[in-house]
Amino acid sequence: MTSEFSYKNSKVITIGIVSELTGLTIRQIRYYEERKLIFPKRSEQGNRQYSFNDVEQLINIANKREEGVQTFEIRQDMLKEKRKKSGSQLRDELLRGQINAQFGVNKDR
Amino acid sequence: MTSEFSYKNSKVITIGIVSELTGLTIRQIRYYEERKLIFPKRSEQGNRQYSFNDVEQLINIANKREEGVQTFEIRQDMLKEKRKKSGSQLRDELLRGQINAQFGVNKDR
């Protein structure tokens, strides 16, 4: 239901290209993953694969880092953002639930 | 002017991933390039880089091939399509030219 294909979120970009796209070194990109700021998918053999969204995220991280913000703080902010989003998603869920109840929409997976 | 960044047209996907995305073998993908059906960018060391647009194009090619259409014919059709597009682009150009003339827009590069 919430499943439209999205170029922006497809994890198809290898780390070398992400490095070019962001201006970050491969070392930095891996480190930000270690600090849980970014979550690439892994190919079968373990190669990292990023989305355009990840690339944008990394650019934001790079900007924060230039301002001297530590990875820990960046992570805190990200978690806050996520909580906010989860909140509105939750409201959506509830709303949808009401509508479904009203119209008798099929609810199984 | 016609320069908005587009995820769809960014050449950032390596051939292995394109292979997974399309279901085509790497050999096939390279061959369709040889037949001028697809035009990946090349990295500094010569590695092919494709866009999501290229991936879609390849899927179309794969469908045609399954119907038995030869690469040559596929190419013919692509060229026809391109000519049609060029036509409308040309009209746009002309229109823009008129507007620019009317409003005295700066025309140098």
Place this chain on the structure above:
DNA sequence: CGTGTAAGGAATTCTGACACG
């Protein structure tokens, strides 16, 4: 014509670690 494959080589990516500050 369209695709598979073995060949040889170069570039990519991975992990864990030591270094520096």
Place this chain on the structure above:
DNA sequence: CGTGTAAGGAATTCTGACACG
């Protein structure tokens, strides 16, 4: 803490070619 680097190895990609049908 954040990043660089050398190390060793595995997987990726490249080209040109022979094969088959």
